[in-house]
Amino acid sequence: MAVLLELKGVGKAFGATRVLEHIDLAVEDGEFITILGPSGSGKTTILRMIGGFTQPDQGQILLDGRDIAHDPINRRPFNTVFQDYALFPHMTVAGNVGYGLKVRGTANAVIKQRVGEVLDLVQLGSLAARYPAQLSGGQRQRVALARAIICQPRLILLDEPLAALDVELRKQMQEFLKDIHREIKTTFLFVTHDQEEAIAMADRICVMNYGKILQLGSPTEVYYRPHSEFVARFFGDNNLIEGVAGDRGSVATPIGTLPCAADGTEPAAGAKAFAVIRPEAIRIGNEPGANTVVAGQVSSVNFGGAATVAVVDVAGVPLRVKLPSRAEGLPLKVGDRVQLAWRTEDCRLVAA
Amino acid sequence: MTAKPIEADRIWRGIALLAAYGLPIFFILLPLCGFLVYSLFWVEGTELHYELTLVNYRRFFTDEIYVPVLRQTVVLCLEVAGLCIAFGYPVAYFLSGLKGRKKYTLLMLLLVPLLMSYIIKMYAIRSILGGNGFLNRSLIALGIIDQPLTFFVFNLNAVLLTLSVLLLPFAILPIFLSLERIPKNLLEASADLGGSNAQSFFRVILPLSLPGVISAATFVFVLAIGDFLTPQMVGGQSGFTFGRIIYSQFGTAFNWPFGSALSVILAAVVIVAILVGARFGGEKAGVHR
Numbered sequence: 001m002a003v004l005l006e007l008k009g010v011g012k013a014f015g016a017t018r019v020l021e022h023i024d025l026a027v028e029d030g031e032f033i034t035i036l037g038p039s040g041s042g043k044t045t046i047l048r049m050i051g052g053f054t055q056p057d058q059g060q061i062l063l064d065g066r067d068i069a070h071d072p073i074n075r076r077p078f079n080t081v082f083q084d085y086a087l088f089p090h091m092t093v094a095g096n097v098g099y100g101l102k103v104r105g106t107a108n109a110v111i112k113q114r115v116g117e118v119l120d121l122v123q124l125g126s127l128a129a130r131y132p133a134q135l136s137g138g139q140r141q142r143v144a145l146a147r148a149i150i151c152q153p154r155l156i157l158l159d160e161p162l163a164a165l166d167v168e169l170r171k172q173m174q175e176f177l178k179d180i181h182r183e184i185k186t187t188f189l190f191v192t193h194d195q196e197e198a199i200a201m202a203d204r205i206c207v208m209n210y211g212k213i214l215q216l217g218s219p220t221e222v223y224y225r226p227h228s229e230f231v232a233r234f235f236g237d238n239n240l241i242e243g244v245a246g247d248r249g250s251v252a253t254p255i256g257t258l259p260c261a262a263d264g265t266e267p268a269a270g271a272k273a274f275a276v277i278r279p280e281a282i283r284i285g286n287e288p289g290a291n292t293v294v295a296g297q298v299s300s301v302n303f304g305g306a307a308t309v310a311v312v313d314v315a316g317v318p319l320r321v322k323l324p325s326r327a328e329g330l331p332l333k334v335g336d337r338v339q340l341a342w343r344t345e346d347c348r349l350v351a352a
Numbered sequence: 353m354t355a356k357p358i359e360a361d362r363i364w365r366g367i368a369l370l371a372a373y374g375l376p377i378f379f380i381l382l383p384l385c386g387f388l389v390y391s392l393f394w395v396e397g398t399e400l401h402y403e404l405t406l407v408n409y410r411r412f413f414t415d416e417i418y419v420p421v422l423r424q425t426v427v428l429c430l431e432v433a434g435l436c437i438a439f440g441y442p443v444a445y446f447l448s449g450l451k452g453r454k455k456y457t458l459l460m461l462l463l464v465p466l467l468m469s470y471i472i473k474m475y476a477i478r479s480i481l482g483g484n485g486f487l488n489r490s491l492i493a494l495g496i497i498d499q500p501l502t503f504f505v506f507n508l509n510a511v512l513l514t515l516s517v518l519l520l521p522f523a524i525l526p527i528f529l530s531l532e533r534i535p536k537n538l539l540e541a542s543a544d545l546g547g548s549n550a551q552s553f554f555r556v557i558l559p560l561s562l563p564g565v566i567s568a569a570t571f572v573f574v575l576a577i578g579d580f581l582t583p584q585m586v587g588g589q590s591g592f593t594f595g596r597i598i599y600s601q602f603g604t605a606f607n608w609p610f611g612s613a614l615s616v617i618l619a620a621v622v623i624v625a626i627l628v629g630a631r632f633g634g635e636k637a638g639v640h641r
Contacts, residue, residue: 080540
């Protein structure tokens with residue numbers, strides 16, 4: 001894929017607080033890239049710099065090889081879906097959606113036709129004459145999206161657009177945004193603090209914290225192969241077992257020396273490290289194909305819908321094991337002695 | 353035991369209700385009704401007749417002085433409102449663009465004149481506008497004119513300028529508040545969609561600040577039309593307004609019933625102005641709800 005937009009050495013400070021440290025990021029043409037991080041990680045600042053709402057102190061933002069970091073907002077071929085939508089309250093849905101064409105001096109007949117097309121695309125055709133105050137949250141969201149895509153921007157910036165919606169609606173909108181992305185084939189840059197949302201939507205996830213990019217990769221990569229303790233902890237309920245790194249990706253822990261999959265990002269031998277094992281990668285009982293087997297005692301079993309989570313105490317280290325639930329219940333009781341097994345490639349090593 | 357606090361509660365609520373409704377009724381509505389009743393009496397020489405009649409209203413509509421003066425006064429006050437908006441809007445816009453403490457310090461400075469005595473301000477303006485006043489002398493000193501100009505000396509123009517200067521803070525404040533209420537991200541959205549600064553102003557800021565402009569205009573108009581002191585002091589012989597006529601009916605002419613009738617008519621004009629303002633302002637503001 002061709003690179004659409006490239007951030008090179010971008011840094012930003014607000015007063016004495018450094019919010020971004022030397023960010024390098026290439027956005028590929030047509031992809032759905034998500035910047036994921038907790039609040040204060042600098043993710044929104046990146047989006048606002050690309051949109052032109054703030055300027056970087058250092059570095060370049062390259063579009064077609066030209067630095068646009070200090071171009072005015074209205075000269076950039078990008079459009080934004082704002083967190084609280086920022087719809088114009090005095091304009092109808094059609095007025096809001098057509099605004100970008102209107103200010104470009106497009107003929108009214110063309111605007112009308114394009115607004116119709118885009119509203120049909122976001123399934124709001126029948127609400128063109130309504131005002132934003134007369135719409136539900138999900139509808140406003142779609143108006144904001146329609147308004148951002150009508151000018152056919154090179155890149156659409158989405159600043160936590162689903163944060164204000166309730167869970168059910170958020171799931172629907174995630175699907176909907178993905179559909180629209182497939183349909184119009186424009187590059188989407190999506191900012192969120194919700195890791196499930198990032199996993200569900202993105203082609204690539206860029207995990208950030210403290211103004212730095214910690215890991216960039218596909219959802220499966222950042223989910224299964226974290227490169228740092230932060231990423232390992234950020235994606236759900238990973239088991240992190242503290243120890244000291246040994247040779248060739250192994251780690252000495254209180255439950256024994258565990259072999260881990262190495263991909264060149266693990267800490268040097270002798271450094272403090274964590275063995276990271278996803279709870280769903282652990283099997284009960286010694287299964288064929290498993291390379292690591294430990295023994296422990298069940299300390300709790302919690303039914304959680306589709307999955308049941310058992311906590312097994314292995315030599316004082318609690319390990320979470322996630323198993324598919326069954327109607328008749330799992331054959332596990334608190335106090336049972338069990339064997340836990342996993343494959344070497346499911347165990348990752350990160351620096352502590 | 354439990355009944356007592358509830359009983360006390362009810363008494364307090366009754367007192368609060370009485371205050372909420374009683375005060376406006378006693379101090380605003382009843383005096384107004386007094387005017388209404390008084391306007392239906394009539395005067396012969398110096399004698400007041402307590403008989404109900406419409407003769408005062410008939411006089412207003414048939415005499416060739418009053419309706420034209422009212423019309424002239426309404427036009428004057430509309431001009432005052434227009435001037436206040438024209439000068440107040442840029443000031444309010446500039447203010448709302450400032451940041452932090454500077455904004456509110458400057459706003460306070462602009463509102464200081466409101467705390468000053470009306471009479472002092474009027475004398476100050478008189479000494480600026482007079483035939484031999486500051487303005488004329490400055491223009492002569494600058495060599496722009498040879499003789500003192502008279503078009504703003506003790507006439508209707510002087511009233512227009514003075515009222516505008518006095519009432520300007522009443523225009524700035526509501527416009528400033530309505531500009532402050534516009535979320536900043538709407539401007540970001542406008543620029544994001546390709547709008548220039550001018551387009552953002554005319555398509556987003558101006559329409560959204562219109563409720564403030566309308567309430568500013570209503571404010572200024574209502575305050576200006578009720579004023580009789582300003583025309584009295586800077587209006588001279590030709591600067592005659594409706595307020596001055598009412599004043600003379602209560603003062604020199606000593607015809608309280610006719611003065612009351614004119615007051616009722618003025619009150620009707622004010623009420624219409626407020627309703628029109630509320631109608632347009634509400635229509636624009638209704639979009640936000």
